[in-house]
Amino acid sequence: MPNRSQATGALDCLRAELAAERLVTAEGSTRGAWRAFMRFGRMRFRTAPQADSDGLLLQYGTYAFSGRPMFTVDLTRQLNVSDDSERDHYVQVRCELRYTPTLDLDALGSFHSWFFYDTDPDLDGWFAAMGERLGPLLDRAPAGIDLFEEPV
Template sequence: MPNKPRLEEALDVLRAELAAGRSTTTELTTRAVWLALIRFGRQRFDTAAIPDSDGLLFQYGTYAFSGRPMFTVDLTRQFDISDVDGEHDHYVQVHCELRYEPEPALDALGRFNSWFFHDTDADLDQWFVTMERRLELLLERVPFEIDVYEEPV
């Protein structure tokens, strides 16, 4: 469908959503990032109209990926990439990671993850509402760091 961006444009679409309405002098709050992710999550891309071809992953926990522990919220869009015969080849994930200094209230949240897949009977708006409740402690905060990237998996 011509209205749908190509998968190769997903990272640029996410970056544009994060930049929308933001002045160069303001830092992004978690709420602003979350609203950008909702817009990005609603945008449909040129994928096969089958379950598992376009998914959203919401996950968090305290991890030491960069050497020191950080509370990390990882908001990911995953696309199925098929080979020339239409068979699954690999996935491409577009990540928006928000990192916060660890503190007891955040550590107490533990680890959590939840998937949503387009082209299923699941309700996207209800999934967003449920995931936003998990962000309550963070919505008004400015993350210590935001990392936006794409990777094949």
């Protein structure tokens, strides 16, 4: 697979895209995080050869993951990778944006949508549709942003 990065470096790639976006916008906004995630989403990684091995997920809703309810936007890349032992496993590289709940955010409800490289033909269409979903948030600055990678 020429021109594909190791999946083990995916979190560093997302972190670099977010850092570059902050340099351009001078502040962290949802729009900046979304642009960084789209660039990250266009990168290809070496993954196991199966249909669901490289997926993008956008999900949002009001959740109390840390005790206090927050409106949360989760931008996730799920990758099926093989380590040196040839054991396949999934990792998720996530950018979680949290906002203080408001009536207009509560009105958005909850939502999720997946895109998989090897089964979905239109990445640009998915990005456009998800950008529309995020429209009410694009000019807001989140109260907090976390980046992390976790096995699933």
